[in-house]
Amino acid sequence: MRHIISLLMENEAGALSRVAGLFSARGYNIESLTVAATEDATLSRMTIVTTGSDDVIEQIIKQLNKLIDVVKVLDLNDGKHIERELMLVKVKATGVFKDEMKRMSDIFRGRIIDVADNSYTIELTGSCSKLDAFLEAIDRSAILETVRTGASGIGRGDRILKV
Amino acid sequence: MEASTLSATDTPTQSMTGADIVVHCLNEEQVKFVFGYPGGAVLHIYDALYKQNGFKHILVRHEQAAVHAADAYARATGDVGVALVTSGPGATNAVTGIATAYMDSVPIVVISGQVPVPAIGMDAFQEVDMVGVTRPCVKHNFLVKHVKDIAPTIKKAFYIAKTGRPGPVVVDIPKDITAHVADFIYPKTVEMRSYTPILKGHSGQIKKAVKLLLNAKRPMIYTGGGLVLGNGAAELVKLAKALNFPVTNTLMGLGGYPATDPQFVGMLGMHGTYEANMAMQHCDVLLAVGARFDDRVIGNPKHFTGQKRTIIHLDVDPSSISKRVKVDVPIVGDVQSVLADMNEILAQEENQTTDCAQWWQQIQEWRGVKSLDYQYSDSVIKPQYVIEKLWEVTKGDAYVTSDVGQHQMWAAQYYKFDKPRRWINSGGLGTMGVGLPYAMGCQFADKNAQVACVTGEGSIQMNIQELSTCAQYGLPIKVILLNNRYLGMVRQWQEFFYENRYSESYMDSLPDFVKLAESYGHVGMRITNPADVEGALKEAFDRKDKFVFMDFLTDQKENVFPMVENGKGLSEMVLSPMAANRMKGEQ
Numbered sequence: 001m002r003h004i005i006s007l008l009m010e011n012e013a014g015a016l017s018r019v020a021g022l023f024s025a026r027g028y029n030i031e032s033l034t035v036a037a038t039e040d041a042t043l044s045r046m047t048i049v050t051t052g053s054d055d056v057i058e059q060i061i062k063q064l065n066k067l068i069d070v071v072k073v074l075d076l077n078d079g080k081h082i083e084r085e086l087m088l089v090k091v092k093a094t095g096v097f098k099d100e101m102k103r104m105s106d107i108f109r110g111r112i113i114d115v116a117d118n119s120y121t122i123e124l125t126g127s128c129s130k131l132d133a134f135l136e137a138i139d140r141s142a143i144l145e146t147v148r149t150g151a152s153g154i155g156r157g158d159r160i161l162k163v
Numbered sequence: 164m165e166a167s168t169l170s171a172t173d174t175p176t177q178s179m180t181g182a183d184i185v186v187h188c189l190n191e192e193q194v195k196f197v198f199g200y201p202g203g204a205v206l207h208i209y210d211a212l213y214k215q216n217g218f219k220h221i222l223v224r225h226e227q228a229a230v231h232a233a234d235a236y237a238r239a240t241g242d243v244g245v246a247l248v249t250s251g252p253g254a255t256n257a258v259t260g261i262a263t264a265y266m267d268s269v270p271i272v273v274i275s276g277q278v279p280v281p282a283i284g285m286d287a288f289q290e291v292d293m294v295g296v297t298r299p300c301v302k303h304n305f306l307v308k309h310v311k312d313i314a315p316t317i318k319k320a321f322y323i324a325k326t327g328r329p330g331p332v333v334v335d336i337p338k339d340i341t342a343h344v345a346d347f348i349y350p351k352t353v354e355m356r357s358y359t360p361i362l363k364g365h366s367g368q369i370k371k372a373v374k375l376l377l378n379a380k381r382p383m384i385y386t387g388g389g390l391v392l393g394n395g396a397a398e399l400v401k402l403a404k405a406l407n408f409p410v411t412n413t414l415m416g417l418g419g420y421p422a423t424d425p426q427f428v429g430m431l432g433m434h435g436t437y438e439a440n441m442a443m444q445h446c447d448v449l450l451a452v453g454a455r456f457d458d459r460v461i462g463n464p465k466h467f468t469g470q471k472r473t474i475i476h477l478d479v480d481p482s483s484i485s486k487r488v489k490v491d492v493p494i495v496g497d498v499q500s501v502l503a504d505m506n507e508i509l510a511q512e513e514n515q516t517t518d519c520a521q522w523w524q525q526i527q528e529w530r531g532v533k534s535l536d537y538q539y540s541d542s543v544i545k546p547q548y549v550i551e552k553l554w555e556v557t558k559g560d561a562y563v564t565s566d567v568g569q570h571q572m573w574a575a576q577y578y579k580f581d582k583p584r585r586w587i588n589s590g591g592l593g594t595m596g597v598g599l600p601y602a603m604g605c606q607f608a609d610k611n612a613q614v615a616c617v618t619g620e621g622s623i624q625m626n627i628q629e630l631s632t633c634a635q636y637g638l639p640i641k642v643i644l645l646n647n648r649y650l651g652m653v654r655q656w657q658e659f660f661y662e663n664r665y666s667e668s669y670m671d672s673l674p675d676f677v678k679l680a681e682s683y684g685h686v687g688m689r690i691t692n693p694a695d696v697e698g699a700l701k702e703a704f705d706r707k708d709k710f711v712f713m714d715f716l717t718d719q720k721e722n723v724f725p726m727v728e729n730g731k732g733l734s735e736m737v738l739s740p741m742a743a744n745r746m747k748g749e750q
Binding site: 018021070 | 294295298299302303306323355356357358480481482485486489
């Protein structure tokens with residue numbers, strides 16, 4: 001099953017490679033991984049999207065907790081949560097595609113953030129599956145380039161991951 | 164340093180170089196021995212240690228041996244072992260030692276030199292990314308980039324190495340940092356928000372566990388290296404005695420329960436005794452302490468879990484629990500503390516008697532198979548016989564180190580360890596070549612102790628250069644070489660699973676070990692006759708001030724039994740021909 005794991009870790013050199021190394025050394029999947037400093041500059045917040053059986057996810061959480069630099073780990077799937085990912089898609093904007101891409105972007109509540117002679121760049125935010133759905137919905141041959149940030153996740157309401 | 168609080172000492176500060184700070188830190192940690200090897204990047208540190216007399220530096224002949232010796236020192240004493248190596252090849256040579264300590268959770272601190280900070284990343288001479296190279300095989304590692312960080316980092320390194328589930332910590336220090344000057348302030352304590360080992364076990368879980376134990380009909384206690392490392396052996400003995408339960412130890416756990424006690428059923432696992440493996444497989448309540456159900460211990464996990472039993476698992480590391488086998492009552496905590504709590508709760512119970520008479524009867528029947536019996540010979544030395552005699556001659560009180568292979572299994576099976584921290588071997592990583600440096604570490608830990616290194620002619624040659632170190636420091640180690648002229652365990656597997664195709668497992672051109680030992684100023688002995696085994700051992704151990712290298716020419720084709728073959732269940736053992744015949748006869 002797909003899980004979104006959030007963690008807080010010391011914002012120190014090499015901390016990211018400890019997490020990435022753990023996943024590769026133990027053969028865990030990473031669908032995406034995002035990391036940036038938090039409002040407290042000594043802490044980084046990381047969101048990892050992974051898949052695995054309940055046993056594997058339990059081990060992943062335990063192994064992450066075992067890393068000395070990791071302060072807190074939360075499996076967002078244990079409760080209500082929100083996930084968002086940002087995608088930039090450069091699409092052909094010639095001929096039939098010109099209107100088509102504008103329309104699709106509107107339907108998916110995207111924004112065209114760059115217009116060139118032959119292409120649009122669309123900015124789209126949403127759950128990973130929404131972004132997937134957009135790519136499915138448009139003509140594959142129209143896609144010139146995509147770049148995705150990977151999911152960021154946060155618990156709903158009172159679920160707060162903080163030191 | 165927002166991440167952690169380090170409270171400083173009240174002593175007035177002193178300005179000094181980074182190298183002096185390193186040395187002062189080690190003395191603050193009351194380090195007695197540093198095992199190391201100098202080189203360019205650590206020259207400042209070597210100059211600083213030359214000028215102090217707090218700890219003694221032991222000059223090895225290869226960095227791998229420095230780390231192994233520090234590792235054995237830690238295993239034997241329970242204190243943190245320390246190694247010091249230079250950058251680049253010095254650091255990479257240390258990696259096998261670090262990985263070995265990591266797999267067996269041994270607390271060591273390895274200080275490695277690094278090229279100067281401005282040279283990092285420039286492919287400088289003797290540069291290697293030590294923090295990157297060791298990341299998968301350390302508990303934690305640090306690259307120190309400022310002289311003021313040296314003391315707090317070393318303080319943290321010792322704290323991390325020895326608390327929680329212990330493990331190796333690497334501190335990589337660039338050369339220029341060791342020449343810079345700073346005030347020396349050694350923190351008294353460390354608190355890290357990201358690292359807070361759990362000590363006390365959950366009282367509700369402990370109570371539940373005691374209830375389960377009291378109601379067990381076919382109980383079993385299975386303990387591993389964690390019991391030894393966590394100094395929980397005395398509490399475990401108390402518990403096992405109060406309950407009258409059978410106890411088995413893993414390879415790493417030997418000595419955790421006295422082997423000569425009647426409740427001890429022997430080691431379990433791939434080469435465990437018949438009774439230990441059968442009892443492990445067929446018990447109804449299993450108390451696992453500081454053990455991790457690894458592949459060499461329970462065999463095929465599906466086969467193991469196919470049999471229903473209630474498992475109580477006590478370990479300091481939450482990630483060891485339910486990793487390979489689902490457990491019913493997990494207890495995370497320091498083994499000594501949790502076992503003491505168990506004993507306390509048990510003492511308050513009204514009815515402390517357990518009813519496992521029938522179970523003991525069954526175990527006695529299994530014991531009757533005598534799975535460790537072997538065919539003694541008048542003409543050729545049986546390796547098992549050497550270990551039995553070693554146990555007798557040393558009165559069971561030696562530190563026994565081993566390398567990896569058949570000799571390791573025979574030492575584990577036939578030397579009866581009654582005390583923890585006496586059996587020193589590489590169980591997790593299975594590193595050939597540890598035996599001799601391990602013996603060095605033990606001899607430094609306890610200079611008057613009898614130290615025996617049980618080894619094979621393959622393994623001993625992997626760190627044979629340390630004969631020189633042993634001569635330099637006058638270490639009276641006894642090497643017990645079970646020389647069968649084969650890489651015995653490889654040969655055994657080739658006999659069993661590869662139709663006797665002994666691919667590259669025969670070693671030609673062995674040195675004359677007697678002459679080799681003598682060339683270093685040691686005593687060399689060659690023993691070829693079974694009748695001479697005991698006398699030779701006595702003679703060797705009587706020479707209390709001499710290093711004695713004993714080359715026992717043993718049976719070339721002896722195998723280790725019982726054996727649980729790869730992928731087989733724990734109760735599906737291959738027995739020795741003698742034990743197998745005995746079983747047939749009874750049926």
